[in-house]
Amino acid sequence: MLIKEKDKKKHMIKMKRNKRGFTLGEMVTTVAIIGTITAISVPNYMRVKMHVNMEMVKQHLKTIGTHMNDLYNQNKQFPQNINTLGSSGEEVAITASLFGINRREYTTDGYTTGPNLSTFQLRTCPQAGRWGIAGDRCFTLTPLGITEDAAGSAAAAFGVGASWGNSIPVTTIAGVATLFLSYSANFTNAERIEMMAAYLELNALQLNRHSDYKIQNTLDGPALSFISFVKSTENTKPFETLLPSVIEALKAKGIYLTVKERPIADSVTTFYSVQKTLGRPASDYAYLSDHASWYSQALEFSFQMAQPVKNAAEVQARIASPLQIYIKYMSKFHNK
Known part of the structure; x- marks a missing residue:
């Protein structure tokens, strides 16, 4: 039986409707699912x-x-x-x-x-x-x-003592807590958390560079860290209060942060051992002995990553997002 011309047109329109593409919502959901699977599987x-x-x-x-x-x-x-x-x-x-x-x-x-x-x-x-x-x-x-x-012998290979576990301090940053307090005094807690997470992510992405890309701080491998020195006059309580939220924000990006207090003398000695193992001239880090006497506390910020950076090109590609966030808050601070 022949299909009438009018019915034929209706049939064609229905077929076209059934051939529509994905909606934006469907595409976003699909990408999110793929991202989650990748974050778990890699x-x-x-x-x-x-x-x-x-x-x-x-x-x-x-x-x-x-x-x-x-x-x-x-x-x-x-x-x-x-x-x-x-x-x-x-x-x-x-x-x-x-x-x-x-x-x-x-x-x-x-x-x-x-x-x-x-x-x-x-x-x-x-x-x-x-x-x-x-x-x-x-x-x-x-x-x-x-x-x-023993599991985690990377640290020993880079001149780190047993008390540091498998964490390798490759650089120092003065006054992380001070920076946090100074620049975020007028920010909300949510803004403080976002700013600090971006700042620490930037530093985490640079740690492989400080190790000359000799160490990849994977989730099962060694951790790379920086040591931050604190003066006795500094009040780190607000920083410590929000630190768990900062750690969770970083974890959502596949960056796992642990913060530990370390003896100052041991921190200096361990840092020297790592630098010597990396082949750095003593003149590059001799300053630390003099500066250490200014501080009362040493904090080690230790990072492991789901996907560590392997070269300078990867660092540049991945710092763009946290750098944009950090600049946003620095601009807000200077324009207040």
Whole structure:
């Protein structure tokens, strides 16, 4: 039966209506869902990848250990240099395992031998810039087997004492609490929280730069921190009161902040150790010994991030938003 012309037009109009695109609300909802899934999945993926890397490194070390002992039984000594081995079955297997360790972003240059090549040690750690991504600890192979550093050995590798846990102070900032109080005196609490969260986010994004991008402060990896010194005349109570809200605001952005009080002398010594490990000349940080006597308290602001920055380009891209917020409040302060 033929469709009447009038009914045909109605049918076409109905089909066109059914082919409409997404509304703005639907698109916003979809983007929000994708963002939430990404925020959850990316850190989990990095965490799983890190643990897989470490397990694979241990397996490669186990293989190397087996073949090193075979070589010793054959030659009555261990190799002088494992990076220039020959073509025997054992040597090829060791070379392949060293390559496998490198593929997992771990170092293989920590090989030493004892007297008369009667013993050896191979120490492997995450490569520079891969702490917290490739792994969060070092492993040592000897003829007796494999030992591993405690979880979070990054701090020890950068000259940080055990009392600091896995937190590495890479810079200092004077008077964070003072800045907060001075510039936000006439702001509402909500404005104070937003301003301080933006300020701390800016500093958090700069911490990888201060470590020369050698450390990635992932959620399971080491934390990067700055030390802020406080004078005895400063009243930090308002800052401390709102700090939990600031921490929650940062957490919503995948930035996890912990604030701890540290002894001033220990803070200075630890900071010096980190700077020395990073290869900085003493003249760059010698000032701190003189300035430390001016203060009565040291606060460590320690950060771990769902997605740490890996280079200067990423820093520039990600500071735009918090910088805009911070400038807004600085302008409001100066124009009051």
